[in-house]
Amino acid sequence: MSKFSEKVLGIVKSVPYGKVVSYGQVALMAGIPRAAIQVGWVLHTSGHLVPWWRVINNSGRISIKHPEHTTHMQKALLEKEGVKVTKDFRIDIDNYRYRPSISEIENLSLDPQYIENLSEKYNL
């Protein structure tokens, strides 16, 4: 298990009930800004340990390629937490996005430039 995987799992675990994050945001918080797809890989392989359904893509959609069940299951899981998901799997991500606190960001021991990126991109 790589450090990247451990960080990703830790971050996803810290996403509170009823909130969501984007793959890109998780990647950035893990210290590798453009590794969004690797976040997906980690969740795919080790996702049973963490609230993977709170991770969606940055356009506010559930874009899991896996046919059938998983997308519907994710929709159901999110709705159970009070997150509105439309029939075509759209989510108001700005409204539901998890914005980590300063202390949580410091916990990740990120480079200062990444912290700046975070606040710029996601309006922390």
Next chain:
DNA sequence: ATAATGACATGTT
């Protein structure tokens, strides 16, 4: 070591 694969992001049509 190289090449292919992916639960993605971003910018351009």
Next chain:
DNA sequence: TAACATGCCATTA
């Protein structure tokens, strides 16, 4: 809004 192209990097073959 959607579709396409390119960039990215951990993992696997």
